[in-house]
Amino acid sequence: MTAQTIDGKAHADGLGARISGAIPSFREQTGRPPGLAVVLVGTDPASEVYVSSKGRMARKLGMASFEHILPEATTQQQLLDLIAQLNADDSVDGILVQLPLPAHLDSLPVIEAIDPAKDVDGLHPSSAGRLVSGLPGLVSCTPLGCLMLLRSQLGNLSGLDAVVVGRSILVGKPMAQLLLAENCTVSMAHSRTRDLPGKIRQADIVVAAAGQAEMIKGDWIKPGATVIDVGTSRIVRDGRKTLVGDVEFASACGVAGAITPVPGGVGPMTIMCLMHNTLLAACRRKALAEPRLW
Known part of the structure; x- marks a missing residue:
């Protein structure tokens, strides 16, 4: 058996085309494009690349991009003040604070300060609570992208056995909730799981998000299973x-x-799901019909 390679870039390009096609209607009804504000504190090279790529993609699709690059010495209060300004700015529909923040800043109060209606990263406790409760809300971009790939590959996920390896609030926990909502039988696994290979061998769906390079071996996989690899290590x-x-x-x-x-798998979908969430947040804030994007 040779596994089919799931082309995340192709899926992201398709989603991007649908997002771009829906933006003119929003502009006609509101007089402006959807707006995404991305905040970066410091000069971490990887974070600078991420922020730049998000801004380019927003502009490419026809959105407004507001990039706020703050010095390393920015205080907690200065950052919170900026978040308050962005919350009050009607031209901003989505706010993303690039993580991790410098060590002297506490990320939790910053995330909690973001208006949940503009929480396009899906990290606010309100967003997480709505996901657990099965209520409409903005969902963390990476697990949302994983779900889109799974649906595209498998169609109906109901009844399938899924294992999520990793329990972070960024990927693992919201991914499990999304799979439960699809009527999968979901197991959460992590580095301390007993007989991790045995757990994975039972799964029709494996979402690997532990952050450990090549920890899951081929002989751990159930023949024919669909594997979504979220990890990135150099x-x-x-x-x-x-x-x-x-x-x-x-x-x-x-x-x-x-x-x-x-x-080339999950990565392109993460950025495009940020654009998806920004358009969704913009439509909800203006009480407009939400476009069907996937």
């Missing part, structure tokens, strides 16, 4: 730095039915 292989996921891709390809590559 390792040195054959004297060169290489980006790999949480799943040992080469060995898993011989067992799985379908698998996302790293890079």
Whole structure:
């Protein structure tokens, strides 16, 4: 068996085309484009790249992009003051604070300060609570992208056995809730799970989000299972730095039915789901009909 490679970029491009196609209607009804504000504190090179790519994508799709690059020495109060300004700005529909913040800043009060209606990263406790309660809300971008890929690959997920490896608030916990809402039977696993290989071998769906390079081996995978690899780690292989996921891709390809590559799998969907959430937040804030995007 050779696994089908799930092309995250192609799926993201399709979603982007639908988002772009829905924006003119929003502009006609409101007189402005949807607006995304991204806040970066400090000069972390990776974060700078992420912020720049999000801004470029927003503008490419026809949105307004507001990028706030703050110095490393920014105080907690200064950051909270900016969040308050963005909450009050009607041209801003979505607010994302790039994490991690510098060590002297506490991220939780910053996340809690964001208006839940503009929480396009889906991290506000209100957003998490609505997800658990099965209520409409903004969902964290990476797990939302994973769900879109799974639905596209498998169609109806009802009744399937799923295991989520990793329990972070960014991916693992919201991913489990999304799969439960699809009527999957969901197991949460992590680095301290007893017989982790045995747990994974029972699953029709594996979402790997533990952040440990190539920890999941091919012989842990149930034949024909669909594997969504969220992990991204840089390792040195054959004297060169290489980006790999949480799943040992080469060995898993011989067992799985379908698998996302790293890079080119979940990553493109994460950025596009941020655009999806921004348009959704904009429509909800203006009480407009929500476009059907997926």
